[in-house]
Amino acid sequence: MKTKNKKSTGPKKILLVLATFTSNLLIYIFQFIVDNQNADYFLCTSLQNYTIEIFSNNLTFIYPFSCDFPVYAEGILNFSNFYDLDGYVYTNRPLFIFSIYIFYTFLSTVFSAVDVSSIIILHGSFYLAQLLLTVVIAFLIYRLLISVNLQVGNKVYLIPFFISLSPIFKWHVFESTSMTYTFLIFLLGLFTYPKKNLNLYFFSFGLITLIHRSAILIIIFLIAYELYSKKLNKHFLKSLPFYVIPIIVYYATLFFYGKYSDFNADYYRQFVWVLDYFKGVETRSSGYYCQTPKYALKCYFIDFVKTVKYLAIPTIYVIAILLNKFMNLATGLKVLIYKAISFTFLINLFWLFIGWYPPVRFTYYGYGNLVIFLLIISFFLLNNLYSKASFLMGYGFYFMFLNHWNHPLVINYDSYIYLSIVFFLFSGAIENFYNKRK
Numbered sequence: 001m002k003t004k005n006k007k008s009t010g011p012k013k014i015l016l017v018l019a020t021f022t023s024n025l026l027i028y029i030f031q032f033i034v035d036n037q038n039a040d041y042f043l044c045t046s047l048q049n050y051t052i053e054i055f056s057n058n059l060t061f062i063y064p065f066s067c068d069f070p071v072y073a074e075g076i077l078n079f080s081n082f083y084d085l086d087g088y089v090y091t092n093r094p095l096f097i098f099s100i101y102i103f104y105t106f107l108s109t110v111f112s113a114v115d116v117s118s119i120i121i122l123h124g125s126f127y128l129a130q131l132l133l134t135v136v137i138a139f140l141i142y143r144l145l146i147s148v149n150l151q152v153g154n155k156v157y158l159i160p161f162f163i164s165l166s167p168i169f170k171w172h173v174f175e176s177t178s179m180t181y182t183f184l185i186f187l188l189g190l191f192t193y194p195k196k197n198l199n200l201y202f203f204s205f206g207l208i209t210l211i212h213r214s215a216i217l218i219i220i221f222l223i224a225y226e227l228y229s230k231k232l233n234k235h236f237l238k239s240l241p242f243y244v245i246p247i248i249v250y251y252a253t254l255f256f257y258g259k260y261s262d263f264n265a266d267y268y269r270q271f272v273w274v275l276d277y278f279k280g281v282e283t284r285s286s287g288y289y290c291q292t293p294k295y296a297l298k299c300y301f302i303d304f305v306k307t308v309k310y311l312a313i314p315t316i317y318v319i320a321i322l323l324n325k326f327m328n329l330a331t332g333l334k335v336l337i338y339k340a341i342s343f344t345f346l347i348n349l350f351w352l353f354i355g356w357y358p359p360v361r362f363t364y365y366g367y368g369n370l371v372i373f374l375l376i377i378s379f380f381l382l383n384n385l386y387s388k389a390s391f392l393m394g395y396g397f398y399f400m401f402l403n404h405w406n407h408p409l410v411i412n413y414d415s416y417i418y419l420s421i422v423f424f425l426f427s428g429a430i431e432n433f434y435n436k437r438k
Contacts, residue, residue, distance in 0.1 A: 011142060011156040013135070019157045020134045023164035024127075024173060030400060031170070032062045042406035043358070044068070045175060050123075052116055063123055069176045073122055076101050083258030091260060094250060095210040096178045103128045123174075130173045133180055134163050140187045141376060147192075148332040150380045158392075159376065165399040166372040167310075168364060179361070181212040182347075186369040189218045189343045190336060198239040206246040214365070217350055219243055221343050273355040283355075291355040299357045304348070306410045307363040311371045313398060313417070317424045318371060321378040324432060329381075337374070344370040360405035387431035394423030 031039050032047065039047060044067040051060045071089050078085060079101040082094070090097060103125035111121060138159040145152050163169055168180055185208065194201055202219070209215040219240070226232040254260045264270045273283045273291035283291035290299035308315065322329075322337070329337075347366030354362055375395065382388045398420035403412045411417070 011139065013139075015157055016135045016138050016160060017131070020131055020138065020160035020164060023161045024131065024134075027164060027170055027400070028174065032064075035401075036062060038401075038403065039064075040407075041171065041404050042408075050117075050120055052120060053114075064174050066175045066177065069122075072097070072100070072126075072176045073119075076104055076122065076125070077118065083254060086259050087261050087263070088259075089263040091254065091258075092213060092262060092264070093178055093211060095207060096181075096212070099129050099211070100125050100176075122176075126176050127174060130169075130180060133184065134160055134169065134173070137163055137184055137187060140184070140191075141373070144187065144190060144336065145377070145380055148336050149330060150333065150377070152380060155380065158379075162372070162376050162379070162395065165395065166368075167399065167402060167405065168368065170399060170402075171404050178212050179365070181208075182214065182365040183369045183372070184208070185212060185215050185218060186340075186343065186347065186366070186373070188215075189221045190339050193222060193236070195235075198235065199242045202239050202241075202243040203245060206243045209243075209247055210250055214347070214350065217343075217347055221346050224346070225339070225342075268356045270354050270356055274353060288356050288358050290357055296352060296355060300352045300363070303357050303360065304363045304367065306405070307360045307367050310360055310364075310402075310405050310411050311368060312411075313421055313424060314375055314395075315371055317394070317428060318374045318378055320428050321381060321431070322374065324428075324435070325381055333377075337377070340370055340373060358406075359410070364405070382427070382431055384431050384434040387427045387434065390423045390427035390430060394420045394427055396420075397423060 036047065041064065045064050047062050048065045049060055050063055051058050053059070075082060075085065075088060075090055075097045079097065082088075082097070085091075100122075104121060107121045107124050107128075108118075138156075141159050141163075142152060142156050163183070164173065166183075168183065172180055188205070188208070205215055205218050208218075223232070223240075226236060251260070265272045268289075269276060269284065269291060276283050277292060283289075285291055285295050290296050326334075344366040347369075348363060351362040351365060360368075379388065379391055379395075382391060397416050401414060401416035401420075405411075
């Protein structure tokens with residue numbers, strides 16, 4: 001199997017942006033215009049009509065409105081007084097709020113001469129942040145692929161398509177949410193840490209933790225992996241404290257100058273229910289709450305099964321392709337896959353203790369991101385052009401028509417899902433036949 005890359009300067013960033021925007025536009029047109037009767041989030045989010053005036057003409061469009069939107073808006077619109085917000089829900093995501101505030105300030109300036117409501121500008125600000133995130137993730141995936149000598153070439157511009165169609169992005173790239181950052185965190189945990197600028201490397205992870213707190217898992221996984229590999233050294237340990245510097249600075253200033261509260265811990269008792277349980281404090285065990293060890297295991301297992309069911313078809317395809325090609329995989333690629341599976345285990349173990357289990361969401365952060373990543377690897381492992389074309393059709397049909405995971409049935413097997421199965425089967429069969437002839 002040829003896996004060597006030609007020398008390349010890497011993908012052009014502007015083309016990655018255009019590929020991402022085109023993918024998002026196609027998804028928006030299909031999901032919210034062509035097939036909007038099936039664009040049901042079931043929980044929290046609804047579709048609303050918005051109107052803007054362009055050259056004296058009113059343009060009405062549909063856009064999702066999340067129940068979290070007003071809460072995020074409060075922090076963005078009052079960012080200059082962020083520390084004074086009493087009982088603010090998202091105090092623990094300051095850099096996420098700040099990033100949206102930057103885009104909001106930019107767009108407000110651009111559209112200052114036009115009558116555009118602050119709500120529409122806020123929606124645009126969230127989208128620009130998600131667009132940038134998708135481009136960054138696409139570039140990181142590219143770096144991981146070439147690090148194991150997979151041949152990428154111009155097919156790198158398909159990566160934004162794969163990311164944008166993945167469920168967490170397809171359904172939430174147009175929303176006010178930080179859950180898409182879990183894919184970024186998943187990927188960052190797979191990189192080998194640099195020998196130079198290690199202080200800055202860990203410091204940046206501290207900053208990402210102020211976007212999504214699960215970024216701490218990157219550090220835990222790095223330490224565990226270094227211990228397992230028996231490569232933990234003084235250089236690593238001396239640089240490690242740089243991770244906590246931005247976190248300590250932020251929370252210290254918040255305690256001294258602001259009004260700190262942890263809404264998720266105080267209201268939902270996320271993670272802290274474990275302490276409550278051992279202290280003998282009454283915990284919650286109804287609805288999405290499963291806050292005893294027994295119920296937490298039961299609820300999380302049931303939810304994990306739902307996630308596996310939700311992604312069953314692509315999971316089977318990934319397993320079949322990787323098993324078929326495993327003996328010929330380069331050592332570096334095998335190590336990357338092992339690391340991805342190991343990190344997934346850690347991520348899912350972490351979310352086991354949250355104690356609040358809405359459908360699929362938290363199990364997807366590990367397992368779901370793993371499946372999407374391995375699907376992308378599988379595509380770049382395919383040698384036959386027709387097999388790749390069938391894969392693209394199968395991937396496109398499956399994820400474009402895949403319902404939101406909040407669906408009462410978890411997944412609705414409509415004719416398009418069955419059609420995707422046919423294309424995935426064709427892809428696997430063609431590739432297998434081609435390899436045997438080769």
